[in-house]
Amino acid sequence: MSEREREIEKLNITKVLKIEIPIVGMTCASCVLKVQNNLQKLPGVKNAVVNLVTEKATIEFESDKTLNLKDVIKSVRSIGYDVAIQKITIPIEGLASASASIVENSISKLDGVVSVNINPATENLTVEFVSTLISVDNIKSEIEKFGFKVPHLAEEDVELYEEIIKKREYEDLKKRFIFSSILTSLILLDMLSHFFHHFGDRTVVNYILFLLTTPVMFYGGGKFFRSFLAGIRHLSVDMNTLIAIGTGSAYLYSVVATFIPSVFTSIGRTPDVYYETSAVIITLILLGRLLETRARAQTATAIKKLSSLQPKTATLVKDGEEITVQVKDIKPGDIVLVKPGERIPVDGVIIEGYASVDESVITGESMPVEKKPGDIVIGSTLNKAGSFKFRVTNVGKDTVFSKIIQLVKDSLASKPPIQKLADKVASVFVPIVISIATLSFIVWYLLGYGFTFALMNFIATLIVACPCALGLATPTAIVVAAGKSAEMGILIKNGTSLEVANKVNLVVFDKTGTITYGKPEVTDIIKLGNLTEDEILRLSASVERNSEHPLGEAIVRYARLRNLKLSEPKNFFSIPGQGVFANVDSFEVAVGNLTFMLNLGIDMKKFENTIDILSNEGKTPVFVAVDRKVVGLIAIADTIKYDAKETISKLKKLGIDVALLTGDNYKTARAIANKIGVDKVFAEVLPEQKSEKIDELKKSGYIVAMVGDGINDAPALAKSDVAIAIGSGTEVASATADIILLKDDIKGVLQVIKISSKTYKIIKQNLFWAFFYNIILIPIAAGILYPFTGLLLKPVLASLSMSFSSVLVVTNSLRIKKIKI
Ligand SMILES: Nc1ncnc2c1ncn2[C@@H]1O[C@H](COP(=O)(O)OP(=O)(O)OP(=O)(O)O)[C@@H](O)[C@H]1O
Ligand SMILES: [Cu+]
Ligand SMILES: [Mg+2]
Structure with a gap:
């Protein structure tokens, strides 16, 4: 069983409820882990995932247990963070x-x-x-x-409210930064000029520095210390621990030197102060957080834009009168009027009038779609021209658009495997760093390099190792990627598929409805007996009336076009992958492929030539047998999607194998495959064998992406490594797929692969920067190179590079927006 199948099964057994809680005050990877772990400990909670970018915790819990909100809040507060209330x-x-x-x-x-x-x-x-x-x-x-x-x-508005909180936080941060930077520049000014050192009393200088630094520490850096203290009580460590210990130790030392210098003079040391180290570090970290928050806000713009497209008011037609109502008050069955230039408020079916609808918010395709009575309209799409009335079918959370937004949001709450690995490392990172820093302090001190030297290395190590960028590496990239792909009409349901899609080396396309438009049409009727063309068509269409197969529908449609009067079939049955059979009038009529005819015991030798000719043209030959005698042949062809050939050649250029999977006969499939440049063809595969075929391909070492319609192909999709459902714009939720292409063309497959490989590449770069970069700088900060090269990392430089690394990571993620496909 694949992981996805298992997941589906799990969902079916115990119903899991999901809630989202906004969290404030998280700054880094270890914060995320702390909150996650703490929430997971609550009774009934199955899983908790925290996203640092959206700043939300998604908590899954069993529906038969109730989750107490107060417990959740308590749990979050106990470790120094808060729920946005x-x-x-x-x-x-x-x-x-x-x-x-x-x-x-x-x-x-x-x-x-x-x-x-x-x-x-x-x-x-x-x-x-x-x-x-x-x-x-x-x-x-x-x-x-x-x-x-x-x-x-x-x-x-809920979304709006979150904006307000974020804005308030940002303004607060800004205030603290400006305040700290003014005081810090005064401190540095003093340092540079040495004015007081020459003319003033040393203790007076220290008092002034104390007065300048203390507010920077406890107002500017107040949050770090508060979280640090909250963490101590739970013996948990995070970024705040590192900052607090780093700056706090320099500060405390200086305070002692200022007020009780005798402690140092009595052991023959000068009472030096390091106020500026603490102040500069705090200020730089605040600056980094400020820049990072700004960049972080940009990562989610696409998703925010998406949510803002839902209209707020609509025109309801009630008893012949038009009234303006709130969209949330509309109910299924209501009649709504839409005028040109308006967004359609909810989902429904047109009952009067015509429309030209821009569905680009759903599909990414800006060419307007013409709609007439009986056609479905989707909420939040834009009515460009024409005015119409429609009957409401879905409102609120049930609309296609709400489901899309929900899927995008859900995807943000999932983590790709690569991040899970990073999380594991992050959880042990902080304690290890504290040990290394302490060790370096002790070693340098014992080696006789002096207290100042040892202390500075201690602080530099703590600060440079801060893993704040680590927590941003993946989520920022995923948020940008999810927004970017939603803009193109691509829904990526989880982070795992984003990671796997990048490794795919075989794309298997279903034929009908995927490579072709899925609207097959009758092209030829060939007489093979005494019956007329119309009679062949009438009898076969009478049987196919009961079939839901697209080929059957094509035959029925064609018969109706010719105004033939169909009869009522009796004893109808269908054999999947072969054909249909019924009694029509006084005849036994069988309609189906060669296999079906052979199974009925009919000798088919003499038709082989005709089959070949039609098949080689990419047409599907369907035989009609009356009373076990072949009387005619109906050739049916489906149009190949306009972008199939180009997309496939581009996939091949990326080094990805492409295959066609179909129940149709081999020759027809081969002919179509040739037209679009596909080498591998798996034809005459019965519907239930399609998933076995995928399994087989996986066993032979391929990482398989299966592209199908998401409804008929569900079993095969479920078996594949990455399941891509195509063109199910209105069936968003029902599709068994990791990735849904809302537009009905296959370019999307290429876009998915490109986005995922770009995103994955960016995540890897981010993790490198956030992590290996730290790992490389830790020993340097600890002074390992000093004895050989004299190279050291000053605490101030350490804090610059730490702040720089998170800004860099976020900015790097934003590059996904610019991807060209
Ligand atoms: N209702 C039907 N009427 C006539 N022929 C049928 C019918 N159902 C199945 N067949 C025959 O069986 C073949 C296989 O059908 P199946 O549904 O497995 O695949 P398909 O729809 O042709 O292609 P794909 O696998 O790409 O969707 C068809 O190509 C057709 O020849
Ligand atoms: Cu940090
Ligand atoms: Mg089919």
Whole structure:
């Protein structure tokens, strides 16, 4: 069983619920791990994944257990981080103190509500809640249940709220940075001028430096120390530990030297101070975080843009009148009017009028699609011209567009294997670094290089080793890649497939509906007996009426086109991969391929030539036998997709093998394969054998991407290493696939492979920078090269390079946006 099959099975057995919680205050890979591990310890939690870029924890838990939000918050807070909690104050008219407690009670029981507080004096209700779990509207309608009137609240959008928190955090960071940098420049000014050293009293200077540095430490770097202290209580270490120990040790030493210099003078040492080291490091780290936050915000722009495309209001037609309503109030069955230039609010079926719809938000294809009554329209797509009414089918979370956004968001909560490895390393990294730094301090001190020298190496080692970039390496790349591909109409459901897609060396294409448009048409009718063409067609179409096979549909359609009157088939049965059989009028009619005819005991020798001629043209010959006698042959052909040939030659140029997999006869398949430049053809494969074929290919050493329609080909897709479902724009969720191409052409396969290899390359570069770079610099910072070359890494340089490495990693990830395909 493949990992995916196992996953599907797992999902079926115990129903797993998933919630998303926004977390604030995480800075690095070890923070992510700490939060993850802590959440995982909560009872009932099956899995917790934290994304540093979206700053969300996705918690999966068994549905028969309830997850207490308070426990989640407690668990997050206990290690020094916080859940982003939104607070809203709602004025409620006539809230008597008697009913107040009832309202308070029922609201506090809602999922996602953290606390409720009623102030009877001001008639205000204050609710703290987690915006990913409950909306202001939910709270509002709960209050209204008790008959209170809630005034119109400012349209509080969940996404928007997250922006506000992020912005507030950013502004806060900026304030701290500006404050620290001013004080730090004063400190450096003093250092450079040596003014006071020449003219002033040394202790006075130290006092001034103390006064300048202390606010930098505890206001500027306050967060690092708070998280450090919270971490100590749980014996957990992270980036903050390194920064706090590094800058704290220099600071503490200086404080002692300033206030009780006798401690040092008594053992014959000068009471030196290192205030500037601490201040500069803190300021540089703040600068790095500031730049990184800015770059990080850009990584998710594509996804944000996607969410912002959902319209807020719509025109509802009710009793002949047009009223403007909120989109969230629309229900299935409602009739909605859409005018030119408007976005279609939800999914539905046109009942009146015509439209020319730009579906690029879904498919990435900007050519408008013409729509008429009976056609499906998808919410959030743009009506360019024409105005129409449609009946609503899906609203809210059920719309295609919401499902797409959800899939994109889900993909951000998954980690590719390469990151799991990095996580493992990160979890042991910090304690190891602390040991190395301590060891280097002891060694240098014992070797007699002096206290200052030992201390500076100690600090430099701690700071340069900070793994903050490690936590950004993968998620930033994945967020950019997910956004970029969504823009092109590609949904990558998980990080693993992104990693595997990059290693694929064989792409297997299903034929019907994948290489071809899947709308086969009758091209020839050949008489092989006494019946007329129309009679051959009428009898076969009468049988195929009951078949759902595209070939059958083509025959029926053609018969209808010729206005033939079809009969009712009796005793219908179909044999997958062969054909169909039924009694029509007084005849026994069989319609199917050569195998089917042979199985019916019909001698087919004399038709071999005809079969060859048609097959070599890429047509599928379908025989019609009446009372076990072949009376005719219907040739059916499907159009090859316009971009098949080009895409396949580009895939081959990348060194990837390409194969065609079909139930159709070998010659027809071969002819089509030749037209598009495919060498490997697996034909006459019965539907249930397709997955065995994939298995076989995998065993022979291929890493197989299977491209199919996601519905008929589900078993074969499930077996492949990377399952790519094509053109299932409206079936987003049902498709068994890792990657969904929303557009009905096959270029997407090439794009997927290019995006994944680019992303994977960037992730590898990022991990290298974030990690090996640290590993190389740690020994240098610890002073290993000093005895041979005199090379050392000053603490200030160490903090520059650490800050630089996270900015570099994020900026590098942004390069995925620019990929050209
Ligand atoms: N309803 C039918 N009417 C006529 N022929 C049929 C029917 N069903 C199957 N066949 C015959 O069996 C063959 C194999 O069918 P199958 O559904 O396995 O593959 P396919 O649809 O032709 O191709 P692909 O595997 O690429 O989807 C068809 O090519 C056709 O010759
Ligand atoms: Cu760091
Ligand atoms: Mg088929």
